[in-house]
Amino acid sequence: MVKEVHKLAESKGLSPETVLDIHLLHAQANGNKVLYTTDLHSADKYSTEKSGKETKDEIILVTSKFEKGLKGIPVNYSNKDMKRPIPQGYIVPSIWNDEKIDEMSWFALDNVEELSKSDLEALNIPELLAGRPNRKQI
Template sequence: MLNIEQYENGMGLVYKFGERFDGELSAREGINIYALHAKEHDGKVLLTMERGPRKEYRHMIKKIILTVKDGSYAIIADVEDTSKGTKMPIPDGYTVPSIWEKEPENMYWFALYNLERIKIEPGTYTSVTGKDLLQSIAGNAYMVYVPL
């Protein structure tokens, strides 16, 4: 049973980026594309992903962190809304960076605003499993949940 009280301030979903397009786009560049898109679109950007967050956490996600494996380059953003595909309309002004070319038709999406560049240091966040966030993303895990 999930102890909701320990997440009273909500939860952050940390998404670790890797290289894309056969190494032609680094993880850092991929994250930067979202930051630049938001800068050019009134601070708004739509993050889409094929695999969504765990069902029991979806309604608690208040922030998204996009990071490289070692936390040295990351952005944190507030979540205005989230859904899958066309179950709910995407809020006005939110679009996907054109490089990704995938519209959120059958994907999970997050309407992000208030993006801020951060650096994740050891001890900054602890995952819901009790491990330090940097330890959690050092391996194959690419989606980690942290209490806020």
């Protein structure tokens, strides 16, 4: 299974923990779906058309101290160069409605669920992210 880890940062003055909680609550209220946006140009790394690599089976979002996390299955993705249409039923949490999504990377995540402490420990995320500030493919 191929996974990509994103370490969340502050957004709109909210802590990474609050950003994660908002994504979890949004997914729970929307059929376990969420549109995760990032200013990292990560969707080009995800793209099989560009990289020829296997697509990701899971996107994992973690807090800055790796104490909380969530995982979701990416059903589609884009970046500012691709400009793909967002799949129907996938929206960002309302606090980010003002984002210019066409200028960002995004992942439409399905089956979003919270990761337990033991899940996070088993992934050994701090080691995986060593040398890469916000994301790592595992």
